[in-house]
Amino acid sequence: MTTRSPAGPINFRMVRLARELRGYTQTGLAKQARLPQTRLSRIETGQLAINDDELQRIAESLELPERFFFEPGTPAAVPLFRKRAIRSVRVVSSIQARLNTAVLVAQRLLDAGIDIDPPNHFPEPGQYSADEPARAAQDLRRDWRLPFGRVDDVTALIESVAGIVLRIDFGTDDASAAFVGSLGDQRLWFLVNTRETAGDRVRLSLSHELGHAVLHRMQPTLDETETELQAFTFAAALLLPPEAFDGAVPFDALTLSVARELKRTFGVSIQAIIRAAFDRKRISRGRYTSLYKQLSARQWRTTEPDAVVLERPRIFDEVLRVHRETHGYSDQDLAELTHVTIETLADLFPESFSARPRLRAVKSQQHVE
Numbered sequence: 001m002t003t004r005s006p007a008g009p010i011n012f013r014m015v016r017l018a019r020e021l022r023g024y025t026q027t028g029l030a031k032q033a034r035l036p037q038t039r040l041s042r043i044e045t046g047q048l049a050i051n052d053d054e055l056q057r058i059a060e061s062l063e064l065p066e067r068f069f070f071e072p073g074t075p076a077a078v079p080l081f082r083k084r085a086i087r088s089v090r091v092v093s094s095i096q097a098r099l100n101t102a103v104l105v106a107q108r109l110l111d112a113g114i115d116i117d118p119p120n121h122f123p124e125p126g127q128y129s130a131d132e133p134a135r136a137a138q139d140l141r142r143d144w145r146l147p148f149g150r151v152d153d154v155t156a157l158i159e160s161v162a163g164i165v166l167r168i169d170f171g172t173d174d175a176s177a178a179f180v181g182s183l184g185d186q187r188l189w190f191l192v193n194t195r196e197t198a199g200d201r202v203r204l205s206l207s208h209e210l211g212h213a214v215l216h217r218m219q220p221t222l223d224e225t226e227t228e229l230q231a232f233t234f235a236a237a238l239l240l241p242p243e244a245f246d247g248a249v250p251f252d253a254l255t256l257s258v259a260r261e262l263k264r265t266f267g268v269s270i271q272a273i274i275r276a277a278f279d280r281k282r283i284s285r286g287r288y289t290s291l292y293k294q295l296s297a298r299q300w301r302t303t304e305p306d307a308v309v310l311e312r313p314r315i316f317d318e319v320l321r322v323h324r325e326t327h328g329y330s331d332q333d334l335a336e337l338t339h340v341t342i343e344t345l346a347d348l349f350p351e352s353f354s355a356r357p358r359l360r361a362v363k364s365q366q367h368v369e
Helices: 012-021 026-032 037-044 052-062 066-070 089-111 133-143 154-159 199-215 224-239 242-248 256-266 270-279 285-297 315-326 331-338 342-348
Strands: 163-168 177-180 188-193
Touching (some): 012 037, 012 052, 012 066, 026 037, 026 052, 052 066, 089 163, 089 331, 133 199, 133 224, 154 199, 163 199, 163 315, 177 199, 224 270, 242 256, 256 270, 270 285, 315 331, 331 342
Parallel strands (some): 163 188
Antiparallel strands (some): 177 188
């Protein structure tokens, strides 16, 4: 018998999403749920309907309520994120599943009686050319009327144009931020990894994802190396505008001392400043190499001096505040509203939710004197 809810049959795509969220291979989940792997494969692709007993076993194996699998639509947006040196397909799939699940949760929270009226609006797809990312960043600064020099708060900037910034645990530190935008969803999602604690890296990573959203949203797929370079060029031009930055870099005489001062001025890492100076031909390759050797000698490649304050999103915190204080919802209510468990909320949003303590039975011991 095909499993149905009041809204209709289960969404087979949610089975794969849930499996990847929990880090299972198809073989591993099939064994855990006592299903033939071939049958699970056909369920995940919609070739076979799932029955009540199979759904119950899968839900229990993945520690998710059965209603999670009735989520309508296509939770299959491919997030854009800086993958660094991720070589594992399984790790990438896990990150994507965590990001998509977090967005589904946030969508349900926003759809439950929350209205957002941003003061500005996001550019239309294709409004700025990906072929000229630096020019696109300059035009965006002009159109959004940003002041000369430093962008004070990248997170607040994105939220002011209808972007939703979420801080979630990516399950790994191999990526700092991501952008999710898909057909049928008017909201644009910018996700920051809670494992990234350096404020300057978060600012650059968010600007990088903003570049993807401005340049590549709903555009023909390009080579990943090219899109990543375009997004970085956009981010550098946004945070280090040429009219303010280039003249502050002594021609082929940049020192770490000057780079530190520029970091304090623009809120961008010393490494990004050195690279931007090289990309814009303000320093030679020899000085670029020398500066990086100096960074390594001082062990600044991993931890730089002059920490930049970590930016915090406001919209999602306000959504949770309204639900908790105005609507009177408990975290258990929010878990039921979003079709997941409290443990899943705490796993994805560790700064916003706390998991219930796991209790286990122990044998009582009687003390006899």
